Structures are given as C-alpha cells and as structure tokens.
Amino acid sequence: MSKYERAVRRMQLRIPQNPLGPVLRRYLDHLVRHGYCTESVWDSLRVVDHFGRWLGRRPLNAAVVQQFVRRHLPVCRCPPPAPCDSRRNYMALHRLLTMIRPSVETRRPEFPRGFGGRLLRRYQEYLVSVRGLATGTVRNRLRSALTMLTRLRVRQAGQLATWTPEQIEDFVACEVRRHEPVTANSITTATRSFLRFLLQEGLIRRDLSAAVPGFACWRLASLPETLREEELARLLNMPDAETPIGMRDRAMLLCMSELGLRSGEVARLELSGVNLDSGILQARRSKRGGSATFPIPRKLSKALKVYLRHGRPTCTAPTVFVAHWPPRIGKPICSVTISVMVKRWAARAGLRKDIGAAHILRHSIASRMLSAGASLRQIADVLGHRSIDTTTIYAKVDLKALSQVGLPWPGAKEVQR
Ligand SMILES: [Zn+2]
Numbered sequence: 001m002s003k004y005e006r007a008v009r010r011m012q013l014r015i016p017q018n019p020l021g022p023v024l025r026r027y028l029d030h031l032v033r034h035g036y037c038t039e040s041v042w043d044s045l046r047v048v049d050h051f052g053r054w055l056g057r058r059p060l061n062a063a064v065v066q067q068f069v070r071r072h073l074p075v076c077r078c079p080p081p082a083p084c085d086s087r088r089n090y091m092a093l094h095r096l097l098t099m100i101r102p103s104v105e106t107r108r109p110e111f112p113r114g115f116g117g118r119l120l121r122r123y124q125e126y127l128v129s130v131r132g133l134a135t136g137t138v139r140n141r142l143r144s145a146l147t148m149l150t151r152l153r154v155r156q157a158g159q160l161a162t163w164t165p166e167q168i169e170d171f172v173a174c175e176v177r178r179h180e181p182v183t184a185n186s187i188t189t190a191t192r193s194f195l196r197f198l199l200q201e202g203l204i205r206r207d208l209s210a211a212v213p214g215f216a217c218w219r220l221a222s223l224p225e226t227l228r229e230e231e232l233a234r235l236l237n238m239p240d241a242e243t244p245i246g247m248r249d250r251a252m253l254l255c256m257s258e259l260g261l262r263s264g265e266v267a268r269l270e271l272s273g274v275n276l277d278s279g280i281l282q283a284r285r286s287k288r289g290g291s292a293t294f295p296i297p298r299k300l301s302k303a304l305k306v307y308l309r310h311g312r313p314t315c316t317a318p319t320v321f322v323a324h325w326p327p328r329i330g331k332p333i334c335s336v337t338i339s340v341m342v343k344r345w346a347a348r349a350g351l352r353k354d355i356g357a358a359h360i361l362r363h364s365i366a367s368r369m370l371s372a373g374a375s376l377r378q379i380a381d382v383l384g385h386r387s388i389d390t391t392t393i394y395a396k397v398d399l400k401a402l403s404q405v406g407l408p409w410p411g412a413k414e415v416q417r
Pocket residue numbers: 050054072076077078082
C-alpha cells in the first residue's frame with residue numbers, strides 16, 4: 001500500500017466527525033470513480049476535510065467557498081491537515097461544487113405553483129423561441145421575473161392590471177440598491193423585458209417599461225479592466241513554449257487577445273473550423289448563437305500550428321483544445337478551465353491581483369481597437385455582442401483621454417450612488 005493510499009485510509013476514518021460527513025464520502029467515491037490518482041484524491045480530501053471543519057453549519061455554496069479561500073486561508077491556524085495553497089484549495093472545492101450541482105448550466109429556476117408558475121413558463125417559452133436568448137440570459141430573466149412576482153405579491157392575473165408606474169419604480173430602486181452596479185443594470189433590463197412581455201400578453205394595460213429608471217450609466221461606472229501592451233506581452237510569454245501545455249495555453253491566450261473570443265468560444269473551437277492554409281477561423285458564438293469568421297492573425301496562426309503539430313495529444317475530440325492530464329486527457333476542455341488558466345498565468349506574470357477572468361483579454365482587444373480608431377459598431381461585430389449597448393462600455397475606456405480635454409461624459413454625474 002502506498003503512502004497516499006494509507007493517507008486516504010486514515011482520512012476515511014475522519015469522515016464521520018466532519019460536518020460535511022456524507023458529502024465527503026460521496027466526494028471520495030466521485031474522485032475514485034473519475035480516475036484521479038491516489039495522490040490527488042488525498043490532496044483533495046485534505047482540502048475538503050479542512051473546509052468542512054471550517055464550514056460548520058454554514059450553507060455550502062460558491063460564495064462560501066470564496067469566503068473560505070479568500071478570507072480564511074490567509075489567516076488559517078487550524079490543526080493539520082490543512083493545506084493553505086489557494087489554487088489547490090480552489091481546484092478541490094470547485095470539484096466539490098460541480099459534484100453537488102452537476103449541471104449548473106442546465107439547472108432551471110424552480111417555478112412556483114399556480115398562476116405565477118404558469119406565467120413564468122410562458123415567459124420562458126417567449127424568451128427562448130421568440131427572443132432567441134442564450135440559456136444563461138433566460139435563467140437570469142426568469143429569476144428576476146420571479147423576484148418581481150414575489151415582492152409585489154402577485155397571486156392572480158387580475159393583480160397585474162393594477163400595477164402602477166410608481167410601484168415599478170419602487171421595486172426596481174429597491175432591488176438595485178441590494179446589488180452591484182453591473183447586476184443593477186441587468187435588473188433593469190430584465191424588468192423591462194418582463195413588462196414588455198406582460199403587455200404583449202395583455203396582462204397589463206399600458207407600457208410600464210418606461211417606468212423603469214435608467215441605470216445605463218451605472219454599468220459604465222465600472223471601467224472594464226484592460227491590460228497594457230507590455231502587460232499583455234508579459235502574459236503571452238508566460239506559458240513555456242517547449243511543453244505541450246505551454247503550447248496549448250499560449251494558443252488559447254492568443255485566441256482571446258487577438259480575436260476577442262470568450263473562454264467558452266475558445267473551448268468550443270473545432271478543428272473543422274480552423275483552416276491554417278487559408279488563414280480562416282470559424283468560431284461558434286456563445287451568446288447570439290451562430291458563428292463568426294475571422295482572419296487568423298499571424299501570431300495566432302503560428303501558435304496554433306505549433307500546438308496542433310507538437311502539443312495536442314492524439315485523440316478523437318473534435319475540439320482544437322483538449323485536456324492534457326488524466327482523467328480527462330484528450331477530452332475537450334471547459335471554459336472554467338480556461339478562466340483558471342488565464343488567472344494562473346496572470347498571477348505568474350505578476351499582473352495586478354484580480355486580473356481574474358478571461359474577459360480581461362476581450363476588454364483589452366476592444367480598447368486597443370478603440371484607440372486604433374475603430375467604431376463601436378466594428379468592435380461589437382468582432383466581440384460578437386448582441387447589442388451595441390453592451391459595447392458602449394468600452395467607450396468609457398477613452399474617458400481618461402476625454403477628461404484631459406475637459407469634455408464631460410454624459411451621465412457621469414449620476415454615477416455616484
Ligand atoms: Zn483553517
């Protein structure tokens with residue numbers, strides 16, 4: 001029996017004392033079933049055992065995991081085994097979260113019984129088939145509509161007809177106060193969408209969507225973070241060009257920074273969509289569906305060639321980028337892995353701490369285009385934005401330049417809350 005096997009045995013004895021006991025046991029089975037090696041199993045168990053002891057009676061969700069990694073780990077004085085490396089903790093706990101909610105993506109909000117539930121189902125149908133929105137957007141809209149029905153205590157259709165603009169305004173103001181600016185904007189958008197649907201269904205008599213206060217400037221209040229040219233260059237140089245994973249990661253980073261692809265779009269990129277001879281790449285769009293065709297920039301073309309010839313493991317996956325380690329070797333990688341990858345290289349490149357999501361690379365290309373004189377419409381096309389409204393956020397990047405010549409930004413005053 002190996003050192004790790006013995007360690008796992010010892011850990012099994014501890015499981016009953018852990019507040020996460022039954023979950024921990026399932027976690028162990030889950031890891032073994034998915035073919036993790038004993039060392040990884042032991043490592044992950046150690047993390048989750050520590051997490052469980054800290055968790056106590058708190059609910060188990062993504063927010064608590066964040067709290068544990070960000071606030072507890074840096075000051076942890078728990079008795080061993082309590083590994084404190086935050087990346088390792090994050091990976092093990094991410095696995096735990098995906099195990100307890102296997103399909104976050106496909107999870108539907110639960111509909112209440114009675115009138116509210118029936119209404120929401122019709123609304124869902126409308127969002128999917130009439131508006132053709134992406135799953136994530138539909139989920140957010142439904143959640144927001146459900147909140148609205150609950151807060152305004154709607155039990156039957158007749159009540160909707162009595163809604164007044166003041167009520168709507170109060171509801172939105174109250175909801176917005178409870179959230180961050182970015183969410184605030186999606187609340188107003190979702191509320192307007194629901195009100196328009198109700199009008200179309202003849203459940204309200206006039207268009208109340210005009211009563212929703214405009215918070216467009218709130219979203220603009222948060223500047224999208226971008227990378228400076230030299231920071232981007234430093235990031236792109238991080239992956240080791242000699243190793244297969246380094247080749248893969250560099251090519252993925254370039255897909256995001258040169259073409260502005262989202263991490264999900266990089267993950268779904270198919271071999272059949274990449275034609276290095278003609279220099280054309282076709283990516284399936286995450287949000288508005290369909291696909292977009294790009295000319296492959298020289299740097300990216302070179303990186304893809306290197307990865308496909310020397311880095312990519314032999315496998316049957318249709319996607320360009322695949323996992324390099326068991327248990328998923330040769331299988332497509334997911335967008336979360338890509339985001340984690342960006343974060344890791346950014347940290348190693350010594351870039352600002354919360355450089356975070358892969359989105360920053362998209363932001364960077366947008367502001368590069370903007371300073372090169374591209375129009376917002378052109379940027380929207382490249383980034384695959386559904387509405388130009390989403391793109392105006394990048395105009396804010398130029399605010400610094402604008403402020404130097406003393407031009408006021410429309411709505412800049414209302415930004416303070
Ligand atoms: Zn601790």
